[in-house]
Amino acid sequence: MRITAIRERAVSLARPVSNAAIDFHEMTASAVAVDIDTGRDVVTGYGFSSVGRYAQSGLIAERFAPRLLAGPDLADAGGTFDPAGAQETMRAGEKPGGDGDRAGAVGVLDMALWDAAAKIADMPLWRLVADRGGGGVGPVPVYATGGHYHGDGDLEALADEIRGYLDQGYSRVKIKCGRDGLDDDRARIEAVLPLLGGRGDRLAVDVNCCCRDGAEAAVMAEAFAPYGLAWIEEPGHPHDFAMLAMLAAGWPTPIATGENLFSWQETRNLLRHGGLRPDRDLLQIDPPLAYGLPEYETILRMAGAEGWSRARMLPHAGHLFAFHLVAGLGLGGHEVAADPGFVIGGLPAGSAVDDGRASLPDTPGIGFEGHQALWAVLGRLAPR
Ligand SMILES: [Mg+2]
Known part of the structure; x- marks a missing residue:
C-alpha cells in the first residue's frame, strides 16, 4: 500500500479573538490530503493541523512529503495499512531535539494516514485506535x-x-x-x-x-x-x-x-x-x-x-x-x-x-x- 500523492495548503484560521499570549488575526493551519493505493482502489486520508502553531507548508513540501512518497510500502506483515511505519520514514535525517515546528508537520501527515487507515478498515478511527x-x-x-x-x-x-x-x-x-x-x-x-x-x-x-x-x-x-x-x-x-x-x-x-x-x-x-x-x-x-x-x-x-x-x-x-x-x-x-x-x-x-x-x-x-x-x-x- 503505497502513498501516491500528497497535497497541502495553508488555511487561514483568522478570527477576532485573543488570549494572553497571541491574537488569532494571522493564525494559519495546514490542510493535507494523502492518497493511498491499496491495490484495489485509491483511498484519501485528510489531516488538518491543530490550532496555535501555524501552517507547516515549507517543511511538508521540502522534507516530509518527499520522504513519504519515496518511502516503503506501508502494509504490515498481515497486509494491513499501518501508519506507524511512516514515522521512521518521515523522521530519517532529523537530529534529536529541537522538535518544534517539524513535530507539527509530521503530526498533520500522520493524522491523514490514520484517517486513511480507518477508512481502509471501514471503521471510525476511535474503534481502530x-x-x-x-x-x-x-x-x-x-x-x-x-x-x-x-x-x-x-x-x-x-x-x-x-x-x-x-x-x-x-x-x-x-x-x-x-x-x-x-x-x-x-x-x-x-x-x-x-x-x-x-x-x-x-x-x-x-x-x-x-x-x-x-x-x-x-x-x-x-x-x-x-x-x-x-x-x-x-x-x-x-x-x-x-x-x-x-x-x-x-x-x-x-x-x-x-x-x-x-x-x-x-x-x-x-x-x-x-x-x-x-x-x-x-x-x-x-x-x-x-x-x-x-x-x-x-x-x-x-x-x-x-x-x-x-x-x-x-x-x-x-x-x-x-x-x-x-x-x-x-x-x-x-x-x-x-x-x-x-x-x-x-x-x-x-x-x-x-x-x-x-x-x-x-x-x-x-x-x-x-x-x-x-x-x-x-x-x-x-x-x-
Ligand atoms: Mg491552553
Missing part, C-alpha cells in the same frame, strides 16, 4: 473551551458565550485569563461562576503562559485559590519546570500543561522536573503537534510507568483527531472548541453532547467529510 490496545469505548467526557477576550463589552460577551455552551449540553467550561491583570481575571471568573452554580470545579482557566517568573505565578495562584478551580492551565513558559514544581508544592489547585511540548522526551523531562501530582494535575500534549499517534502512544507508556493514569490525559485544542484518540485510548476528557463559528469547532457528525458527555460516531475515518466547515476546506484537496 481502541483495537490497537486502547481502552475506552463509552461516551467521551467533554468540556467546552472558549472564553477568549472579546474587546468592548468583554464580560457580557463572555457570559453570553458560556451560556451558549451550557445550552449545548456542556457542564464544564474553560476560559482565558492572564492578559490584563488579576483584577480583570477575577472579573472574568466571577462573570462565569454564577452560570455554573458557583462551582469552581466546573471552571478551568487558561492563562497561556502569562507569568514571567515564579513570583508572579505565586501571586496568581494565591489569587485563584479561593475559587477552587478545576485547573489552571499553562501558568508560565512551557519549559519553566521549576515554576510548576513551586506551584504544585504550594497550592492545591490542579495544574494543566503540556500543549507546548512536542515529544515523549520533553514530556519525560516535565514529569521528572515539573513536580506535578499524578492524583490531580493534567497533561495536555497535543498529538498532531507532537509527531502524531505513535509518539503519543509512547508518551502514554512512559507516563504510565511514572504513575500517571490515562484519566490525567487531556489533549489540547479540540480537533476531531483528539476526539477519536480520547475515545479510543480511554483518556480523561476531550476539549471541544464549542464556538460554532470556528473552523475546527464542534464534534464529528453523528456525535452529540448530553450532560457533559459526547456520543461516538459510526462514520469510517475521522469524519472530516461530515464536518461542514472543515470539509469546505479539505474537500478542495480531494482527488480530481
